[in-house]
Amino acid sequence: MESSSAASGGSTRREATRQKLYEAAVTLIAEQGFSATTVDEIAERAGVAKGTVYYNFASKSVLFEELLRHGVGLLTASLREAAERTAREGGGKVDALDAMIRAGLVFIDRYPAFTQLYVAELWRTNRAWQSTLMVVRQQAVAVVEGVLRDGVAGGEFSEEIDVSLTASALVGMVLVAALDWKSFQPERSLDDVHAALSRLLQGRVSGCR
Amino acid sequence: MESSSAASGGSTRREATRQKLYEAAVTLIAEQGFSATTVDEIAERAGVAKGTVYYNFASKSVLFEELLRHGVGLLTASLREAAERTAREGGGKVDALDAMIRAGLVFIDRYPAFTQLYVAELWRTNRAWQSTLMVVRQQAVAVVEGVLRDGVAGGEFSEEIDVSLTASALVGMVLVAALDWKSFQPERSLDDVHAALSRLLQGRVSGCR
DNA sequence: GAATTTGAACTGACTGGTCAGTGCAAAAAC
DNA sequence: GTTTTTGCACTGACCAGTCAGTTCAAATTC
Secondary structure (H helix, E strand, O other): OOOOOOOOOOOHHHHHHHHHHHHHHHHHHHHHOOOOOOHHHHHHHHOOOHHHHHHHOOOHHHHHHHHHHHHHHHHHHHHHHHHHHHHHOOOOHHHHHHHHHHHHHHHHHHOHHHHHHHHHHHOOOOOOOHHHHHHHHHHHHHHHHHHHHHHHHOOOOOOOOOHHHHHHHHHHHHHHHHHHHHHHOOOOOHHHHHHHHHHHHOOOOOOOO | OOOOOOOOOOOHHHHHHHHHHHHHHHHHHHHHOOOOOOHHHHHHHHOOOHHHHHHHOOOHHHHHHHHHHHHHHHHHHHHHHHHHHHHHOOOOHHHHHHHHHHHHHHHHHHOHHHHHHHHHHHOOOOOOOHHHHHHHHHHHHHHHHHHHHHHHHOOOOOOOOOHHHHHHHHHHHHHHHHHHHHHHOOOOOHHHHHHHHHHHHOOOOOOOO
């Protein structure tokens, strides 16, 4: 009979409160950082009693860790989807990279606070959720690396390229450009930003005389 | 007879303790974040009493702000020097960009903790030192933008490029690649990393078939 | 050149406040 | 009638910032 649960993951009501808590936590932590954000603030912004936070999550750090997992899961899925879509449509690996750049921009456009918070935590050492972060980072970067590797194997990219470093650099390019976009020129359109990054990717800035 | 001070900037002893405090603070804050790092920890690692911190800096945030200013000052000077050197040696703007990439890598190689901490704070809003951070960021990015602008004016780069976005993207490329290098593949050489990024800059990954 | 003074630099115990996490009885939702 | 949420008082640890007192090297005096 499965009692009162929705299809997959537990009761709907509970899921809704958890979602509210995620949303409250993500913006507050993006603004202030993890330690500077209090559980009382999170509860207040979510419109929920403090006790409810602890009814739903074992601790403040657990809430944060699940938030990270949840967010990066969305990003990874989106990147993977973009790569697969171009493959289905018969595009080359350059098109796949370009589509992933766009997917990254769309993600950041939609979840700027999450991105901000993720970047702020990624290279920290000595934190409780460091291992979670590493796992989850690898999932996302692996998608980009996969496309690069396939491109090299298929002769579309030079054999000289360093897959993992290039993947990091591409991620960095999109990440920083997008965060600056959102922070300092939020009025610009996504297409505009995408065009600028495409141009850079294809070496039309400094190569290809 | 000018009493007990050394030539220019206040007593030497004081300057030495401030330096020790900077060094202690930068690593601790890079590891744990600003709020999670206590003044007691900073004092202990610097081998100094807590009171000394407050004798030398008005508050924890002021210490941090001065640290930021100090660090970004070093970076900006280094980028500017790289650009000027290539100009003196008759290199083009592509060479200047390449030299700045190297200068960025050298800086991050030398001050990884500072870089880490800077990235973690850069896109936060609502923090006391936000305005300091903006000013200081602009100084560094402006150097890259200047080279791009000159390159466009001199016909070396396409007129289509978006200067400020491209500058952000380039900074991001170097930043993320270097942080990943230091965090996950620290055994690699700087030349190696530099070569990979040069290749990407010159479009030899996906453009220029 | 020994004795004394000066003051910048430093010390560390202490204070007042903040915050994660708890406990629980009653209400609401399902 | 079970699950979830509420409201709120409470605890104990932790921490930024303070301040009365100490140190010591250079300057001054004798």
